[in-house]
Amino acid sequence: MALFIRSSATTLSASYVLLGILALVLFALPLSYAWRAAVDESRLQILTEDSQRLAEVFGHRGPTGLVSFINERVGLQIAGERILLLTDSAGKELAGNLPAWPQGVTKDAGDYTRRIELDRVPTMVTMVSTELPGGYHLLVGRDNTRLAPVTTRFWYGLAAAIAVLLVSGVIGAILIRRALLSRIHSMRETVSAIMQGELSHRLPTGKSSSDELNTLSMTINRMLEQIEQLVHGVANVSNAIAHDLRTPLTELRSRLEELSLTRPPPAEAFAEVDAAVADVDRVISIFNALLRLAEIDTGMRRSGFVNVDLQDLCARAVEFYVPAAEIRDISLTFKDESGPMKACGDQLLLAQAVNNLIDNALKYTPPGGNVSVSTVRAGAEMAGIVVADSGPGMTAAQRDRATERFFRGDSSRGTPGVGLGLSLVDAVARLHGGVLEFADQQPGLRAAINFPGTK
Amino acid sequence: MKVLLVEDNERVTRFVTKGLQEAGHTADHADNGRDGLFLAASERYDVIIMDRMLPGNIDGLSLISALRQSGNQTPILVLSALADVDERIKGLRAGGDDYLTKPFAFGELLARLDALGRRTRQDGTVTTLEVADLRMDLLSRKVVRGARQILLQPREFKLLEYLMRHAGQVVTRTMLLENVWDYHFDPQTNVVDVHISKLRQKIEPEPEHSLLRTVRNAGYMLSAE
Numbered sequence: 001m002a003l004f005i006r007s008s009a010t011t012l013s014a015s016y017v018l019l020g021i022l023a024l025v026l027f028a029l030p031l032s033y034a035w036r037a038a039v040d041e042s043r044l045q046i047l048t049e050d051s052q053r054l055a056e057v058f059g060h061r062g063p064t065g066l067v068s069f070i071n072e073r074v075g076l077q078i079a080g081e082r083i084l085l086l087t088d089s090a091g092k093e094l095a096g097n098l099p100a101w102p103q104g105v106t107k108d109a110g111d112y113t114r115r116i117e118l119d120r121v122p123t124m125v126t127m128v129s130t131e132l133p134g135g136y137h138l139l140v141g142r143d144n145t146r147l148a149p150v151t152t153r154f155w156y157g158l159a160a161a162i163a164v165l166l167v168s169g170v171i172g173a174i175l176i177r178r179a180l181l182s183r184i185h186s187m188r189e190t191v192s193a194i195m196q197g198e199l200s201h202r203l204p205t206g207k208s209s210s211d212e213l214n215t216l217s218m219t220i221n222r223m224l225e226q227i228e229q230l231v232h233g234v235a236n237v238s239n240a241i242a243h244d245l246r247t248p249l250t251e252l253r254s255r256l257e258e259l260s261l262t263r264p265p266p267a268e269a270f271a272e273v274d275a276a277v278a279d280v281d282r283v284i285s286i287f288n289a290l291l292r293l294a295e296i297d298t299g300m301r302r303s304g305f306v307n308v309d310l311q312d313l314c315a316r317a318v319e320f321y322v323p324a325a326e327i328r329d330i331s332l333t334f335k336d337e338s339g340p341m342k343a344c345g346d347q348l349l350l351a352q353a354v355n356n357l358i359d360n361a362l363k364y365t366p367p368g369g370n371v372s373v374s375t376v377r378a379g380a381e382m383a384g385i386v387v388a389d390s391g392p393g394m395t396a397a398q399r400d401r402a403t404e405r406f407f408r409g410d411s412s413r414g415t416p417g418v419g420l421g422l423s424l425v426d427a428v429a430r431l432h433g434g435v436l437e438f439a440d441q442q443p444g445l446r447a448a449i450n451f452p453g454t455k
Numbered sequence: 456m457k458v459l460l461v462e463d464n465e466r467v468t469r470f471v472t473k474g475l476q477e478a479g480h481t482a483d484h485a486d487n488g489r490d491g492l493f494l495a496a497s498e499r500y501d502v503i504i505m506d507r508m509l510p511g512n513i514d515g516l517s518l519i520s521a522l523r524q525s526g527n528q529t530p531i532l533v534l535s536a537l538a539d540v541d542e543r544i545k546g547l548r549a550g551g552d553d554y555l556t557k558p559f560a561f562g563e564l565l566a567r568l569d570a571l572g573r574r575t576r577q578d579g580t581v582t583t584l585e586v587a588d589l590r591m592d593l594l595s596r597k598v599v600r601g602a603r604q605i606l607l608q609p610r611e612f613k614l615l616e617y618l619m620r621h622a623g624q625v626v627t628r629t630m631l632l633e634n635v636w637d638y639h640f641d642p643q644t645n646v647v648d649v650h651i652s653k654l655r656q657k658i659e660p661e662p663e664h665s666l667l668r669t670v671r672n673a674g675y676m677l678s679a680e
Binding site: 280281284285288291292295301304316319320321323324327348351352355359 | 558638644
């Protein structure tokens with residue numbers, strides 16, 4: 001029970017029920033007041049008009065005429081509804097349905113609301129007293145209790161409305177709480193599973209983006225994806241370090257060991273030492289690339305994002321590679337297909353990514369071919385950098401694995417490189433909220449970094 | 456050149472000191488921040504090599520800040536195992552003049568030291584650069600070799616300007632990448648070499664009068680002989 005009361009769903013619906021009741025009462029009170037005031041006023045008006053008419057009768061027909069008129073009226077009326085009394089100058093009753101001039105009502109002209117005995121029942125009555133010529137006094141009144149049942153019904157109605165509100169509030173609270181609890185329960189189970197190390201679990205989500213819990217679940221899922229990626233990233237890096245640094249280190253070790261065992265003449269020994277230094281340089285470059293990848297994958301560099309001119313960046317990268325392309329008889333060109341294109345990002349990483357793509361394209365394009373770099377725009381929301389070559393392209397299977405660390409296509413066995421270039425491009429694209437996509441353009445490969453929301 | 460090396464690793468110290476002596480420089484050494492600060496403040500050096508991580512209370516960067524605050528303007532090369540771009544920026548912001556990541560090739564270190572040591576002596580307001588019969592006018596952006604005018608692309612001009620400003624010194628590929636193209640990463644391929652050979656074709660029609668030499672295991676040097 002305490003849990004039920006503390007539950008946020010219960011608190012929320014209880015507050016809504018209270019608010020509803022408050023609104024209802026705030027609405028009913030002024031209404032009832034206005035209604036009553038209107039009734040009182042019209043009653044007084046009717047009584048005043050009545051008195052005036054009777055006074056006119058008195059003026060035309062004298063006291064006897066009025067007495068017979070009043071008697072006639074009393075005979076027609078339902079007792080208690082209309083109160084009439086005519087007295088002479090001595091205060092003696094001449095006609096009417098009241099036994100005596102009521103107590104508390106003076107003979108002065110005016111209106112009075114008093115509790116008087118009507119058929120021995122104390123009743124609230126509104127009366128208008130009029131002074132007629134010759135010391136005659138006329139009292140015209142009306143029983144107020146005639147409208148009492150309506151008032152009572154009004155209050156009963158209000159009470160019933162409040163009761164309905166209360167009941168529906170409680171039922172609503174129970175239903176909402178049950179619905180919420182079941183969803184939260186499933187979320188909690190998923191999160192518990194994740195905490196146990198099953199990182200692939202995701203919270204159940206629907207399609208609706210206006211449902212707050214759903215939005216929350218989707219946000220949490222995105223966070224989980226990020227975490228999973230990071231964890232895998234760390235695992236990948238340690239695997240990569242273990243596996244791919246071991247290979248060149250083994251080579252280096254055997255080279256040095258052989259050198260130490262065979263003790264070759266100096267010329268040969270120095271050549272071996274130079275080769276060993278080259279081995280170390282290779283280890284260092286792999287190491288640096290891995291660290292750079294890990295650094296990008298943490299997303300830390302996002303804090304240093306600035307506005308980057310992608311066109312300028314591509315143009316400069318092309319300019320940088322043109323001499324190298326010319327040597328291999330490849331035409332390398334920059335095509336501006338987008339107009340000015342800016343993105344919020346890391347200048348250095350984006351430059352490195354574009355350079356890697358160009359480097360890659362040049363590596364696989366045979367002499368006489370061409371490589372083109374272009375900035376493109378697809379609609380207002382998507383923009384990208386495309387590097388297309390006329391090389392052999394990649395098979396679908398190769399395309400899927402191209403961004404894996406240390407993956408190298410069979411055809412690239414003989415080319416220099418460690419197989420981290422495209423992983424880096426992919427990581428940079430993801431860091432900027434974009435994607436690296438490959439397409440076959442027969443012949444050749446079309447690699448595109450697509451960014452959303454580029455200005 | 457008189458060099459101060461503040462470095463706690465013995466092997467690195469021996470390697471650097473020996474290399475510097477072979478290159479004709481004198482080197483003093485301190486293996487902790489306090490001694491380093493004392494030496495840097497009491498002697499005059501042409502350049503200081505500063506390791507970032509030092510034993511004791513005072514690390515490389517705070518040492519640099521302390522020196523700069525006391526008005527010492529000796530060029531400082533920061534050595535560090537921290538390779539992040541942010542770390543590099545931190546090092547330069549603290550008052551370092553150049554940043555080199557460990558592990559490094561000695562040729563790279565020496566080339567950068569040369570560049571730093573000479574920077575103080577060079578006048579920033581020169582309008583013409585000359586190496587043998589190669590002349591560059593920085594205002595009209597004209598380059599002539601002897602009587603013949605050489606037409607260069609803007610980037611080639613920048614490359615040649617950098618080489619000429621550092622004439623007689625070894626300039627490494629990394630230095631060229633950083634200073635001419637502003638690329639603070641290793642493009643893995645020999646693109647810089649290609650740019651150099653293209654530039655060589657333009658400024659040296661007759662290979663026998665070569666000014667731009669390749670220095671093995673280090674980089675390039677533009678010099679009169």
